[in-house]
Amino acid sequence: MSVLIDENTKVLVQGLTGREGSFHAQQMKEYGTRIVGGVTPLKGGQEVDGVPVFNTVRDAVAATGASASIIFVPPAFAADSIIEAADAGLELVVCISEGIPVADMVKVRQYLQPRSTRLIGPNCPGVISPGKSKMGIMPGFIHRPGRVGVISRSGTLTYEAVGQLSERGIGQSTCIGIGGDPIIGTQFLDAIKLFKKDQDTDAVVMIGEIGGSAEEEAAAYIRRFYDKPVIGFIAGRTAPPGRRMGHAGAIIAGGKGTADEKMKALKKAGIRVCESPAEIGERVAEALS
């Protein structure tokens, strides 16, 4: 099994007619994802590489029966796209767009709260259940089907971790890039809960970074309720305070959110913490043996 997506998930692409949207839709189709439609206002009726385009998410859902969507629209319009997807009743929305204003995400989060739509991202590489489906921009070929879950705030650092796993023959059940922004739809804690329910996930890799306290919250939960092995790494030990390290969410503010603080919280929860990003694969292998 896997979490969030599998070979049956029908996916829409919001922003399909754009450069990013059309490129990644093609990549996802090649991986085996069931891309059933695209959404771009005023371009309904067109086709992009054989995929029908609709004016609204509602139209697309009615015509295709899609349950998920992936968003590639410019940041100024992305919040609207997320809300439109939730309004149409989609179960899963993955938002790749980077640079959405925080105030917009405050509203999105508030809108989603009473609804059942799960948002992944924004500013994330997406989700992949290797061998089944990919809703994201990650290189599919580095993954292998298997039994380790991966949750990460970062993009290429996730690829690095996945690469280390696959190199050792350790496959992945699902890899979730939760995103590098201050407000994201799915936190480490939510993702851990998903894996807890998945009988085919034997261990989880959690890759955090400086800023916020989401890693600590997940650690507190893991300590009490999650008994499978968790392997953790926190990026940004060398980051200076007060500087935003690329991701809008990666900033040590008021002495809070340092890597050392997070590593301590993870260790306290019994998580196997990697001191170096090079040892993620080794530590997972150890945990599984």
Place this chain on the structure above:
Amino acid sequence: MKIHEYQAKELLRSFQVAVPRGGAARTPEEAERIAAELGGRVVIKAQIHAGGRGKGGGIKVAENAQEAGQMARQIIGMNLVTHQTGPEGQKVKLVWVEAASEVARELYLGITLDRAQGKLVVMASQEGGVEIEEVAAHSPEKILRETVEPDVGLQPFQAMRLAFGLGLEDKAVRQAASLILNLYKAYVAIDCSLAEINPLVLTHQGEIMALDAKINLDDNALFRHADLLALRDTDEEEELEIEASKYRLNYIKLNGTIGCMVNGAGLAMATMDIIKLAGAEPANFLDVGGGANAETVENGFRILLSDPSVKAILINIFGGIVRCDRVAEGVIQARKNLEVKVPVVVRLAGTNAELAGQMLEQSGLNFAVGKGLRDAAEKVVTASRQSA
């Protein structure tokens, strides 16, 4: 984006937040003229982005206009060193001259995002004028908090509750509550990421006023505030960081000797971390982004080479959408076009990594190839020692 205190005060004034009367001066003469207009005692405040200005000698009180001119002369042009500027300090170009307030009490007021809740939070404390982080660390109960529900915004009763919590009385309660509501309006209207009034003061005359003002703007929202872009002061930024931003590279200067160029912020941080584990310090954070190509790599090289403290360079690219052969092309091209005197270690993984490795080998240029993260970090640290 950070802005200066005087810019923040002028903005806040336009939102009916009470600030002391004052004006900005670039010369001592201007400062003297403003002081004369204000009359009486004035405060001269150096305008740099870093905090801790008072301790560094950047804030002075003058009894009259003539003295104000003299003090401005001392401050304008000085290299102000505070705990936030680093030892190199920051040159002062401008001072803010304001009417001195007779302070009875110093309070704290701030608005920012509570990431855990995904909502704004307004904070107030009777412990103003000191580092609020210290108050938070030692006596968190002294910080009052009101969470803003996004549907309805900050409510008057919440502002009132904070004002009472600050121990204010009579008309000062109403004044403080309306200042809090107006600060919130400003925060939302201009897309702040932080608005902090420290100290918020109660004067002997019973007035509530923002004696200092720190405003950070959400970079992601600047596209809808073209007017605020003019408030950016590039003199406050690292020259190489400005240069890098022209090429859409995300660069932050640090104090070590290993220059690094990486795709993706998380991997860039992890690369810095592993350099440290290998026994050296990173000279920078450099994220060339998701669309790295030959040109961005060459520009990245140019930035790294302009930093004289760089003794060796580590390039770490995990190709996803980015193809490693394109990156290798850029590395080879840069090596040919630019004078690269320091050793370069390249680690490429992911899409077309093998092809890229062959290209680097066959280029006949001097690269060390890292096999994996650890090997690459160890190689670059060893190389930096030999070249130093």
